[in-house]
Amino acid sequence: MGHLFKHLAVRLWVALVIGGLTALVVLPPFAGTVGPGWMIVPGLCLLAAAFWLTGMVFAAMGRRRLARLLGEATVWDRAGMVREARQALTRAAATVDSFFFSPLSRKAPAGKLLAQMARFQLAQSPPEPSSDAIIGTYLNHFPRDRDAAVKWLDGVLSGRAVTQKSHDIAARIGTAHLQDTAIQRMLAQFYLAERCCDFAALQTYRQLMDAGEPLAEALLCGVADLFLAQPRADRLALQVYLDVYQRGGRDARLLPGIAACCRMIHPSPVTLPLLERADAVLDGVGASQREKMASAFLPEIADARPDRSFGKRPGAWPAIGPSLRKVLAGSGRLTRQYAAAGLMRLRKFQAGISSRRAKSALKWTTMGLFVIAVGWLVINTAWHLSANFKTVEKVPELVVKPVTDPFTLQVAAYLKETDARHYVDQLKGQGLDAYWTRASGGSKTWYQVRISHFKTKAEARSAGEDLKKRQLIGDFYVANYKRPDVP
Numbered sequence: 001m002g003h004l005f006k007h008l009a010v011r012l013w014v015a016l017v018i019g020g021l022t023a024l025v026v027l028p029p030f031a032g033t034v035g036p037g038w039m040i041v042p043g044l045c046l047l048a049a050a051f052w053l054t055g056m057v058f059a060a061m062g063r064r065r066l067a068r069l070l071g072e073a074t075v076w077d078r079a080g081m082v083r084e085a086r087q088a089l090t091r092a093a094a095t096v097d098s099f100f101f102s103p104l105s106r107k108a109p110a111g112k113l114l115a116q117m118a119r120f121q122l123a124q125s126p127p128e129p130s131s132d133a134i135i136g137t138y139l140n141h142f143p144r145d146r147d148a149a150v151k152w153l154d155g156v157l158s159g160r161a162v163t164q165k166s167h168d169i170a171a172r173i174g175t176a177h178l179q180d181t182a183i184q185r186m187l188a189q190f191y192l193a194e195r196c197c198d199f200a201a202l203q204t205y206r207q208l209m210d211a212g213e214p215l216a217e218a219l220l221c222g223v224a225d226l227f228l229a230q231p232r233a234d235r236l237a238l239q240v241y242l243d244v245y246q247r248g249g250r251d252a253r254l255l256p257g258i259a260a261c262c263r264m265i266h267p268s269p270v271t272l273p274l275l276e277r278a279d280a281v282l283d284g285v286g287a288s289q290r291e292k293m294a295s296a297f298l299p300e301i302a303d304a305r306p307d308r309s310f311g312k313r314p315g316a317w318p319a320i321g322p323s324l325r326k327v328l329a330g331s332g333r334l335t336r337q338y339a340a341a342g343l344m345r346l347r348k349f350q351a352g353i354s355s356r357r358a359k360s361a362l363k364w365t366t367m368g369l370f371v372i373a374v375g376w377l378v379i380n381t382a383w384h385l386s387a388n389f390k391t392v393e394k395v396p397e398l399v400v401k402p403v404t405d406p407f408t409l410q411v412a413a414y415l416k417e418t419d420a421r422h423y424v425d426q427l428k429g430q431g432l433d434a435y436w437t438r439a440s441g442g443s444k445t446w447y448q449v450r451i452s453h454f455k456t457k458a459e460a461r462s463a464g465e466d467l468k469k470r471q472l473i474g475d476f477y478v479a480n481y482k483r484p485d486v487p
Helices: 002-026 028-034 040-078 082-096 107-122 131-141 146-157 164-176 181-193 199-209 217-229 235-246 254-264 272-281 287-297 308-312 317-353 356-388 417-429 457-469
Strands: 407-414 434-441 444-454 477-480
Touching: 002 028, 002 040, 040 082, 040 107, 082 107, 107 131, 107 146, 131 146, 131 164, 146 164, 146 181, 164 181, 164 199, 181 199, 181 217, 199 235, 217 235, 217 254, 235 254, 235 272, 254 272, 254 287, 407 417, 407 457, 417 434, 417 444, 444 457, 457 477
Parallel strands: none
Antiparallel strands: 407 444, 407 477, 434 444
16 A cells, blocks of 8 residues: 555656646647636646656656666576675565556566566575565465476475465465376375365365376375374275275274275265275175274264164154155255355356456456546546636727717706616606716715717707706706716
8 A cells, every 4th residue: 555655646746747837838828719617628638648658657667677677686696696686686676666666567567576586585595584475475476387386395395384374375386286296296295294184185185096197105195194093084085095905005994994984975976986996895894893893983973873763663754764864865965966066167267267368357347447437537527617617708898989079968966876867767758868977076976967968068058948948957057078977
């Protein structure tokens, strides 16, 4: 998370500086055409382009520096100068953890660095204390690297300290190399040394037994001793017991183990050949003796043995008992078959999603959805801002016309604006060009009612006399024309 914040902080600052300077240079010429309300859209586009370009440049610089440092480490390593090679790898690790790479572009360089560091540590003798963590991390991510897996298993089998993480790495190696018999044998030796009988260990033992190649006697006897000490009574255990017995093994626990397996394993097309081999080995041993041997090897068999008085109960129970056992046995067989089929499908699905092609498709799909989401967010934001920012309308310039008629008739003056407005409305109702103006004198404000405008005083006086004779106005006097306060 710290790497993400560091990368975003540097990248955002650089993008803001570059995008801001570019916007100051590019956008002003278009402001008059596009309008201020829509300038947010090209501004956001420039910032997004600057952010993307900054990430591309940072990643290119980081890859170039990383390639140079890894090349130096390889040269130092081949020359036998371990200290210098380790210093170059340390600087390469600092480059991968720097702000050059984003979380998306960091994966490939980190994998390349991890591979070279793991191979460098595997080549060291004796191994360093920190090598287990590096090698384990590499194999945890890249378990298909056969050379690294073999080298790690050699180190573990030679006495290197084993932790819980070592068991996890071994399980991943076993799953990645199911068909590699050599690696499976090394894993089996590792699990035997650790006395493991978990799922991963049993999968390794079963893979070796089903490979068709005879196991080394020491390895086979070790697996048999482990199963006998557990004790185990299943198909794999029976196969191991029979192979050891037929090779001349005479452990006193083998025959009871074989008897217990025959008692616990249900006959099926898969287990029937093993059961026939077990019957051949136990030929001459009576049924009661086999039961005692199985009970001695696995006490749970005696606890799970059906009640012998069950068949003595009167009524229909004796007839129902065998039928019920058959139904339950059939149900158990179907359940095991469905479970095995489901497990196989689950493994195929897991192998499919863990393939390189599936991971690549998932990565690009996620990136595409992210880009679509960011684009939708940018467009939605721009649309919202453009709807709220209205274009500033240009205020029409007032055209000042020169006054050609400098005289007018003033017919009244009021101290209240409402009186002046009322009188102007009356005069306009009589067809006169009436208006009012405001004039201040002393501590009072007068609202003057005037009519029309004239070129000469004589014209103004003649018009006033005419209006007075027609009794449209009272008294009047000629005044200088002043534009009305209200158009």
